[in-house]
Amino acid sequence: xxxxxxxxxxxxxxxxxxxxxxxxxxxxxxxxxxxxxxxxxxxxxxxxxxxxxxxxxxxxxxxxxxxxxxxxxxxxxxxxxxxxxxxxxxxxxxxxxxxxxxxxxxxxxxxxxxxxxxxxxxxxxxxxxxxxxxxxxxxxxxxxxxxxxxxxxxxxxxxxxxxxxxxxxxx
Amino acid sequence: xxxxxxxxxxxxxxxxxxxxxxxxxxxxxxxxxxxxxxxxxxxxxxxxxxxxxxxxxxxxxxxxxxxxxxxxxxxxxxxxxxxxxxxxxxxxxxxxxxxxxxxxxxxxxxxxxxxxxxxxxxxxxxxxxxxxxxxxxxxxxxxxxxxxxxxxxxxxxxxxxxxxxxxxxxx
Amino acid sequence: xxxxxxxxxxxxxxxxxxxxxxxxxxxxxxxxxxxxxxxxxxxxxxxxxxxxxxxxxxxxxxxxxxxxxxxxxxxxxxxx
Amino acid sequence: xxxxxxxxxxxxxxxxxxxxxxxxxxxxxxxxxxxxxxxxxxxxxxxxxxxxxxxxxxxxxxxxxxxxxxxxxxxxxxxx
Numbered sequence: 066x067x068x069x070x071x072x073x074x075x076x077x078x079x080x081x082x083x084x085x086x087x088x089x090x091x092x093x094x095x096x097x098x099x100x101x102x103x104x105x106x107x108x109x110x111x112x113x114x115x116x117x118x119x120x121x122x123x124x125x126x127x128x129x130x131x132x133x134x135x136x137x138x139x140x141x142x143x144x145x146x147x148x149x150x151x152x153x154x155x156x157x158x159x160x161x162x163x164x165x166x167x168x169x170x171x172x173x174x175x176x177x178x179x180x181x182x183x184x185x186x187x188x189x190x191x192x193x194x195x196x197x198x199x200x201x202x203x204x205x206x207x208x209x210x211x212x213x214x215x216x217x218x219x220x221x222x223x224x225x226x227x228x229x230x231x232x233x234x235x236x
Numbered sequence: 237x238x239x240x241x242x243x244x245x246x247x248x249x250x251x252x253x254x255x256x257x258x259x260x261x262x263x264x265x266x267x268x269x270x271x272x273x274x275x276x277x278x279x280x281x282x283x284x285x286x287x288x289x290x291x292x293x294x295x296x297x298x299x300x301x302x303x304x305x306x307x308x309x310x311x312x313x314x315x316x317x318x319x320x321x322x323x324x325x326x327x328x329x330x331x332x333x334x335x336x337x338x339x340x341x342x343x344x345x346x347x348x349x350x351x352x353x354x355x356x357x358x359x360x361x362x363x364x365x366x367x368x369x370x371x372x373x374x375x376x377x378x379x380x381x382x383x384x385x386x387x388x389x390x391x392x393x394x395x396x397x398x399x400x401x402x403x404x405x406x407x
Numbered sequence: 408x409x410x411x412x413x414x415x416x417x418x419x420x421x422x423x424x425x426x427x428x429x430x431x432x433x434x435x436x437x438x439x440x441x442x443x444x445x446x447x448x449x450x451x452x453x454x455x456x457x458x459x460x461x462x463x464x465x466x467x468x469x470x471x472x473x474x475x476x477x478x479x480x481x482x483x484x485x486x487x
Numbered sequence: 488x489x490x491x492x493x494x495x496x497x498x499x500x501x502x503x504x505x506x507x508x509x510x511x512x513x514x515x516x517x518x519x520x521x522x523x524x525x526x527x528x529x530x531x532x533x534x535x536x537x538x539x540x541x542x543x544x545x546x547x548x549x550x551x552x553x554x555x556x557x558x559x560x561x562x563x564x565x566x567x
Contacts, residue, residue, distance in 0.1 A: 078257075079250040086249075090344065091275050096364070097268045098357060100487050104262050134486070137415055137479055139461035165486065173261065177487045186271060186368055186567070187399070193267070194361050197487055201357075206486030207416025218417040221485050228358070271567050305566070308495055308559055310541035336566065348567045357487075368567055377566030378496025389497040390565050 066160045067153060069145045071136065073168045078178050081164055089160040089182040096189035097180040098197055102132045104172045131211040132170045141167075141205040148199050156192035158183050163196060165206070198228045237331045238324060240316045242307065244339045249349050252335055260331040260353040267360035268351040269368055273303045275343045302382040303341045312338075312376040319370050327363040329354050334367060336377070369399045410472045412442065413479040418455075421445045431474040438470060438478065449482060456481040490552045492522065493559040498535075501525045511554040518550060518558065529562060536561040 066088050068081075078099045086095050149161045160182040170176060177200055181192035200206075202221040209218045237259050239252075249270045257266050320332050331353040341347060348371055352363035371377075373392040380389045410433045414422040422443060429441050438457075439447040449455050450467070457467040458479040464470060472478050490513045494502040502523060509521050518537075519527040529535050530547070537547040538559040544550060552558050 079254050083250050086270070092272060093274045094269060094271045097270075098265060098361060099257070099268075100265045100357060101263060103264045103355070135416060137413070137458070137481065139477075140458060140463065140479070140481075184274070186269060186372075187395075190269060190361065190365050190368070197357055197361070201487035202484065204484060204486045205481070206484055207482065208485050209417075218420070219485050220483050224358075225485075306496060308493070308538070308561065310557075311538060311543065311559070311561075372567035373564065375564060375566045376561070377564055378562065379565050380497075389500070391563050392565050396565075 067146075067149050068161070069142065069149050069163045070165070071142055071145070072164060072166050075170075075174050076164060076166070076178070078175055081162060081178060082180050085160060085162040085180050086182065092159050092182040093184040094186040094189045095180060095182045096186070096193045097178070098193045099175050100177040100197075102129070102170050102172050102174050102176055104129060129172060129210045129212060131172070132176070132208060133211075133216070134165075134167045134170065134176065134206055134208045136167050136207070137205050144205050145200075148196060148204065152181070152192045152196050156181065156183060156188040156195070157185075158188060158192055161192065161196070163200075165200065165204075167206070195232055198225070198232060201225050202229045238317075238320050239332070240313065240320050240334045241336070242313055242316070243335060243337050246341075246345050247335065247337070247349070249346055252333055252349060253351050256331065256333040256351050257353065263330050263353040264355040265357040265360045266351060266353045267357070267364045268349070269364045270346050271348040271368075273300070273341050273343050273345050273347060275300060300343060300381045300383060302343070303347070303379060304382075304387070305336075305338045305341065305347070305377055305379045307338050307378070308376050315376050316371075319367060319375065323352070323363045323367050327352065327354060327359040327366070328356075329359060329363055332363065332367075334371075336371065336375075338377070366403055369396070369403060372396050373400045408474040410474070411477045412438070413477060414442075414446065415479060416482045416484075418446055418449060418480050418482050421449065431472065431476070433470065433472040433476075433478060435468040435470045442480070446480065450480065454483045488554040490554070491557045492518070493557060494522075494526065495559060496562045496564075498526055498529060498560050498562050501529065511552065511556070513550065513552040513556075513558060515548040515550045522560070526560065530560065534563045 082097050145163055149163050153161050158181050162180040164178040166176050179193050179196045181189045183189040202225040209216045253268050316334055320334050324332050329352050333351040335349040337347050350364050350367045352360045354360040373396040380387045409428045410431045412427045414425055419425045457464050459470060459472050460476045489508045490511045492507045494505055499505045537544050539552050540556045
């Protein structure tokens with residue numbers, strides 16, 4: 066089963082993953098990734114975490130107060146549906162759950178949830194990896210974060226593009 | 237935080253993952269894998285799924301009625317602890333949760349749960365992948381499954397050894 | 408009716424508006440004229456896409472928006 | 488006291504028992520003698536390990552179990 070959602074309100078990952086797992090009897094494994102809004106600043110100069118930009122200079126070291134995700138209705142959900150279909154076919158999944166927040170988020174709130182059910186662990190894990198790379202750098206979302214000095218738009222890092230390129234099929 | 241457990245009774249993954257996530261504030265992402273006892277027989281001749289052997293010949297196509305996991309007390313939990321420590325260091329994790337069942341399991345019951353919390357999604361996903369490959373083919377467990385004709389011991393597939401070898405560091 | 412231009416993400420800050428209605432029809436040259444020079448500079452970059460009527464254009468310079476079409480200007484994305 | 492030999496996983500089926508107490512001391516040659524030929528065949532395979540007193544032996548042929556030691560025979564594992 067495929068379940069793809071855009072949510073405007075906070076959600077609890079377990080409330081989706083539990084029923085999703087139940088809805089796929091006979092599965093061998095379920096892999097789930099949940100990305101949350103980080104307070105930023107990991108104290109090691111590593112930049113930002115999931116759901117935020119990284120390596121954008123010194124301002125990254127400032128604390129994040131909020132995150133805002135915008136999207137473009139006519140493209141965003143259809144794009145996620147197409148991504149889910151591709152993952153299901155490519156990794157031979159029994160089910161795929163894909164949830165993405167839009168709107169304003171506070172630190173600690175989940176931004177994204179991807180859960181893949183498959184007969185084999187490799188398919189489930191790779192599918193989550195694949196979907197996250199695409200949601201991060203190839204889905205119709207724009208995000209900005211509020212720091213002490215105001216709002217800043219975030220672009221994917223070079224690493225995100227490199228991660229995405231791993232999935233390109235050969236010529 | 238590190239949380240490694242051997243359980244003799246059925247467990248609900250969400251009951252571990254929820255508190256684990258809460259216990260790691262400031263995380264960027266959490267990746268979780270749950271393996272369950274498959275009823276076998278996916279109807280596509282692919283053999284068995286997670287938690288069971290694969291490619292062991294035609295008897296694999298028979299339905300699985302139960303699974304039994306045995307372990308060796310003095311080695312199993314210390315081995316899991318060492319694996320967790322290695323994953324935490326290697327993937328720069330904030331937290332790692334590793335739960336493995338022993339004893340008799342019925343179809344649909346979770347066998348294994350690995351959850352990794354990290355600042356970056358790559359670390360969280362890779363850590364789960366790493367731990368699962370090692371639990372599957374390099375941890376002190378032995379498993380057998382009950383089919384219509386009795387109990388059968390299961391060995392890792394060649395694929396499992398190949399998956400494990402991916403993590404070998406160069407000379 | 409007219410053509411509605413939507414400025415997504417950082418382009419809205421740059422344009423000082425989230426949308427702008429202009430007279431139909433609207434082609435690539437016309438678009439570059441009406442969006443202001445900052446946004447026009449962005450549009451000429453390869454990583455900025457344009458959707459017309461809900462479809463991303465393979466060749467944005469082939470834009471040909473008619474009455475009632477929505478033209479969305481799509482800067483580099485960042486989700487998850 | 489004596490040495491307790493533990494047969495793990497499929498080796499228990501092969502030995503017809505989960506454990507067996509034998510006289511100390513017990514070395515590699517002695518072990519092969521007391522476990523029966525089927526298990527002894529397994530033990531000579533590289534993929535079968537031996538733990539003595541809770542530690543896996545790097546070289547199982549160096550086994551030297553004393554009174555009270557537990558010798559665990561560890562066939563190829565399969566978890567997850």
